Amino acid sequence: MSGIVYSTEKGRLCPDCGEPVDSCRCETHRKSQVLGSGKVRVRREVKKRGGKSVSVINGLAMNEQSLKECCREIKQKLGVGGAVKGGNIEIQGEHISYIIEHLKKKGIDAKKG
Numbered sequence: 248m249s250g251i252v253y254s255t256e257k258g259r260l261c262p263d264c265g266e267p268v269d270s271c272r273c274e275t276h277r278k279s280q281v282l283g284s285g286k287v288r289v290r291r292e293v294k295k296r297g298g299k300s301v302s303v304i305n306g307l308a309m310n311e312q313s314l315k316e317c318c319r320e321i322k323q324k325l326g327v328g329g330a331v332k333g334g335n336i337e338i339q340g341e342h343i344s345y346i347i348e349h350l351k352k353k354g355i356d357a358k359k360g
């Protein structure tokens with residue numbers, strides 16, 4: 248089972264909504280979906296390979312687009328790398344206090360842990 252559906256008249260169809268992939272809005276909907284619960288936690292995690300620590304922000308009630316913007320802001324201010332992964336923001340290095348302050352300025356209540 249490939250998950251890809253074909254129709255002779257319409258061409259390739261989206262497996263989620265059944266619309267032709269050209270007119271499918273699933274990707275747009277997925278990107279605008281709010282991912283977190285709003286209970287925001289910032290914690291330190293150590294990546295196994297290399298043992299480098301990252302600061303993980305979990306629970307932000309934002310869609311993927313907003314998470315990416317928020318991630319970019321923090322990265323620019325700190326001058327470090329980072330990425331959005333599975334609804335979380337991961338920032339390289341230990342910046343928990345800074346991140347909590349940054350979120351507070353945006354009106355978001357975040358806790359350590």
Ligand SMILES: [Zn+2]
Nearest residue numbers: 261264271273
């Ligand atoms: Zn679709």
